[in-house]
Amino acid sequence: MTIMSAASSSSSGDIRHLISIKDLSDDEFKSLVDRAEYYKKVFKSNDISEFQKQHLKLLGKTIALIFTKRSTRTRISTEGAAAFFGGQPMFLGKDDIQLGVNESFYDTTKVVSSMVSCIFARVNRHADILNLAKDSSVPIINALCDKFHPLQAICDMLTIKEHLDYDNNKLKMAWVGDANNVINDMAIAALKLGIDVAVATPPGIELDSDIQQEGQKLAAQNNCEFVCTHDSMAACTDANILVTDTFVSMGEEFAKEAKLRQFAGFQINSELCSVAAPNYKFMHCLPRHQEEVTEEVFYGKNSIVFEEAENRLYAAMAAIDIFVNHKGDFFSHP
Template identity: 70%
Template sequence: MRHLVSIKDLSNEEFSVLVDRAEHYKKVVKAGNLTENQKNHVKLIGKTVALVFSKRSTRTRISTEGAAAFFGAQPMFLGKDDIQLGVNESFHDTTKVISSMVSCIFARVNKHSEIQQLVEHSQVPIINSLCDKFHPLQAVCDVLTIKEHLDYTKNKLKIAWIGDANNVINDMAIACLKMGMDVAISTPPGIEMDPEIINAGLEISKGNGTKLECTHNSKEAATNADVLVTDTFISMGEEFAKVAKLKQFRGFQVNSELSSLAKPNYKFMHCLPRHHEEVTDDIFYGDHSIVFEEAENRLYAAMAVMDVFVINKGDFSAGPDSVLN
């Protein structure tokens, strides 16, 4: 049984399948063909998809419930106040019970160790919908968005991350390197990337001629970038450190000065929700921004993952018309 924990766990070819599958389902949805929609709607008819969420969400919840409904499954949202998980019941017991009744579990949790416990005890695929170390669904969506606007299959691209060393860049860096893009990561002094991610990225780069660079100079990372990316400086659960974090991130706001160093046709991305200290309005709402297309693509990323890991039981060679479930 295959679980989706991190992009790092997938081969280059497997990750490419997920992006292509997301692209396929976007075309299906946009076409609005009734016959095609009905064919997809029966793939998980009569099944239930569990959404075990310890953290609040907008895009993850809407996209996951939408993907489940598209394939005919009943989404069941299980928030932290809805079930006994972590209160009166262990991860082991809760996972055993939930996985006995559903076809898969989308888990949006706090610690990576919680995802690992779910994987260890579940009878069905676990889809990591965010933990403190990885965010693979966001990576599928981001790479699809880059493909649509700049087409990394035809162009050599440089992705510049300006911000924190967090779960989003951990998976995005690996994903972009796998698809042949160079990645420059700029974090404030005192904030370093996870060595496990850097080592994995360097191994990928050795194999396909890509470049991974880490710096504490935001201007250096932004220079000649095709894509500028940032994220929240203060993650959920870190609100207590807001004043200190904002001081640490001075000089890391994506603004007209920083973006002027990127290529003339650069694109700006942000996984949302956005705060003003991360990016100015003229960039976030400007002509270079693709943040709302990026947000929409979360739906198609969820569809792709559900198709491969649930409907086709982790068989990446099975096409979108296959139903192995």
């Protein structure tokens, strides 16, 4: 068995895994967003004959959800996507299986992957995703790790496409907040689509060097700008998209007070929004906390956070269809 990086070409004996957006070619990533858009239209159509056709693709099959972190959107969207294609979702929480207690990653991966068609993994460490991919006999879909969050990036770009049409408009996205797994994939995703990206983090917090290097390469390749700064006002100036995320990630609660002091002045509020483009949209992957964004902005007329959350379902559908139904062929017909 050969394990393929996501950027490599696929052949009959190869397994494609979704580890990060960085691993995909620009066209492969665009095809994922387009596939999500397609399945949103199918799902919204309520066409019973089309539903029956899609339901046969994984009828009688099982999709495993190995989650060592709690979730709302990820669990609902992945279970819903599996059910849409006729697969039985099997949720395996940290208290449900022997992983990390009496059994190694290798043993668990070999056993689980022998019985299912795909594994969605929401884990703590990026190394855990890589270990799963190394030993799995079925596709691994990264449903979040401490380094990347590719399903969120797919849904975010679909949301931007729907509201601001990145194909026909030059856009700027401003991220204000932490350097974390969400922006690691979101920045790369936006740059692959030719969207300018400005990332504002507090002094002392920087994007990982590999993300910065990839971002600069994509910016040069796709004729767009990629800027990392500690000036939130500069980042938001003329931005069409304002984005933030939690300042205190799961597992970092012990450092909450220190983190909040460090992030003083990085809340998205009316002052930052006043320098954005008139048609700006506000995005947040949820759950949201008061220190990250004011209620005025979060629930305001420019906020698209709930459409963004719904689009997680169609991102999961796109991932299953390409990586499982079509065995990593990004340019197959849905």
